[in-house]
Amino acid sequence: MKIKLIVVSKTDIPYLQTGIDEYVSRIKHYCDFELVVIPSIKNAGHLSTDDLKEREGESIIKQLAKTDYVILLDEHGHEYTSVGFAEQIQKQMNAGVRTIVYVVGGAFGFSPSVYAIANAKMSLSQMTFNHQMVRLFFVEQLYRAFTILRHEKYHNA
Numbered sequence: 001m002k003i004k005l006i007v008v009s010k011t012d013i014p015y016l017q018t019g020i021d022e023y024v025s026r027i028k029h030y031c032d033f034e035l036v037v038i039p040s041i042k043n044a045g046h047l048s049t050d051d052l053k054e055r056e057g058e059s060i061i062k063q064l065a066k067t068d069y070v071i072l073l074d075e076h077g078h079e080y081t082s083v084g085f086a087e088q089i090q091k092q093m094n095a096g097v098r099t100i101v102y103v104v105g106g107a108f109g110f111s112p113s114v115y116a117i118a119n120a121k122m123s124l125s126q127m128t129f130n131h132q133m134v135r136l137f138f139v140e141q142l143y144r145a146f147t148i149l150r151h152e153k154y155h156n157a
Contacts, residue, residue, distance in 0.1 A: 001092070002032040002099040003142065006063050008056050008106040009040040011132050023139035030146035035139075036063055049108045057111030060103055068101045070118045072110060073134060077121030082155065085122075086145035104134050 011017045020035075027033045038059045044052050064070060069092060071077075080088060092100055102122070105114070124137055147154035 001097060002034070003027075003089075004034045004036060004063075004068075004099060004101045005104070005135070005138065005142075006036045006038065006060055006101060007104045007135055008038045008060070008131070010037050011135060013132055016132050016136050019136045020139055023136070023143045026143045027139060027146065030143075030150070033142075038063070050111075052106065053108050053111040054113070056106045057114040060105070060110075060114055061117065064101060064117065065099065068099045069097045069120075070101045070103065071120045071122050072114065072118045073102060073104045073124060073138065074110065074121040075123055075126075075128070077123040079123045079125070082141060082144050083148055085141060086148040089142075089145050090149055102138065104131060104138070107131060 011020060024033060024035055038056065041047070041052060041055045041059075047055065089100070103110075103114070103118075110118075124134060124141070129137065144155055
């Protein structure tokens, strides 16, 4: 199974990027993993929020295949425990899903077109986090999920 994480704009906080890189390298021991960074929209400050979300949405959709199982990281999504998240990944693997794509949108969320193609929504917390921090939190939880599935020490160490 392949897992892809799509994010809007690059991570420009060095310590976060270091952490993201560390967990991405760890995840690759468990599955085929790809981090796709969608470039920031040019002249975004001159666009309305809806226009910006629509342009970001077009860029996100271009990265998707029809067979991808798409999960949006969204404040209104389902919350999981770390074990519950691991179980969801195992469930998708058992169902024969070839590619799970998790998507972190821009600062204003997703366009209606992105919501329309999503298979599910997931929330990391009821709190609001900086979108760059969400990337680190997500890849750490993904790594944790694989260690849970493999009964490795990381989860309770």
